[in-house]
Amino acid sequence: MAITDQEIAELKEVARKNRIDTIDVTGWAGGAHIGGALSMMDILTILYWKYLKIDPSNPDWPERDRFVLSKGHGGVGHAVVLANKGYYDPAILRDFNKTGSAFGMHLDGNKVAGVDVSTGSMGHGLPMSVGLALGARCKGEDWLTYVMLGDGECDEGSCWEAAMAAAHYKTGNLIGFVDRNHMMIDGPTESVMSLEPFADKWRAFGWETREIDGHDYTQLATAIEFAQGYTDGPVMIVANTVKGKGVSYMENDPAWHYGGLSAELIRQAKSDLGEG
Numbered sequence: 001m002a003i004t005d006q007e008i009a010e011l012k013e014v015a016r017k018n019r020i021d022t023i024d025v026t027g028w029a030g031g032a033h034i035g036g037a038l039s040m041m042d043i044l045t046i047l048y049w050k051y052l053k054i055d056p057s058n059p060d061w062p063e064r065d066r067f068v069l070s071k072g073h074g075g076v077g078h079a080v081v082l083a084n085k086g087y088y089d090p091a092i093l094r095d096f097n098k099t100g101s102a103f104g105m106h107l108d109g110n111k112v113a114g115v116d117v118s119t120g121s122m123g124h125g126l127p128m129s130v131g132l133a134l135g136a137r138c139k140g141e142d143w144l145t146y147v148m149l150g151d152g153e154c155d156e157g158s159c160w161e162a163a164m165a166a167a168h169y170k171t172g173n174l175i176g177f178v179d180r181n182h183m184m185i186d187g188p189t190e191s192v193m194s195l196e197p198f199a200d201k202w203r204a205f206g207w208e209t210r211e212i213d214g215h216d217y218t219q220l221a222t223a224i225e226f227a228q229g230y231t232d233g234p235v236m237i238v239a240n241t242v243k244g245k246g247v248s249y250m251e252n253d254p255a256w257h258y259g260g261l262s263a264e265l266i267r268q269a270k271s272d273l274g275e276g
């Protein structure tokens, strides 16, 4: 098996803490894109705590793997992950998105340690990731590029232009995820702009594609290890997730794409996540 039961238990505990901290930062900031930060948290946790080749004490290590949060509005969750990995003191997130803070709602690669690429305007992260993957190949370097897309983000045509380029150039060093939470900013993807048959679209664009439960650590480990070993072209992992995962009143409710949290909502969220 790609992952042991003990590792899974440990990763689930890390993800639980990451989710609780994301609730806190959202509370301090007065609001954030909380639903999509929670849906992708298991994927970010297994990547950062098990698979990414990184060194938080040396964020610019040239041989590190790159991670691009193409759905850059999930920055509140990414900022927590980077803090809890040791890139910076978690206490500085008390000023998240405040005037003068290095942390905007969308993370700036020039200001935040561990952020390889500034994102936030959707539809740009995958194109930049294809460039990173081609750059590594040109330089003969063996680090990998991982990229996380939103499913609503895939309404952007530039995602599909990049998908074609990645397949054309057979970027076997590029591993994509779509956080397939079936929700976008104001409703279900299938009502706003239907994506299905979504995994087959990636296959048609030439990507080796796996469709998994994005909250299941065994499935995540199996898919990621397959992707790491697959060098013939790009791999897309369509990860089915729940928007607002872990918080009862947020799950699958598009109203929680972005929101602020009262003391009572924070208390309820933490209780749902097993704290307090």
Ligand SMILES: Cc1ncc(C[n+]2csc(CCOP(=O)(O)OP(=O)(O)O)c2C)c(N)n1
Pocket: 033, 035, 036, 037, 039, 071, 073, 120, 121, 122, 123, 149, 150, 151, 152, 153, 154, 179, 181, 183, 184, 185, 243, 257
């Ligand atoms: C080019 C661009 N247009 C619009 C927005 C505003 N916006 C931010 S998040 C979002 C919806 C994204 O949906 P999805 O990718 O499914 O995100 P998730 O549900 O994972 O949070 C929109 C339209 C943006 N950031 N960039």
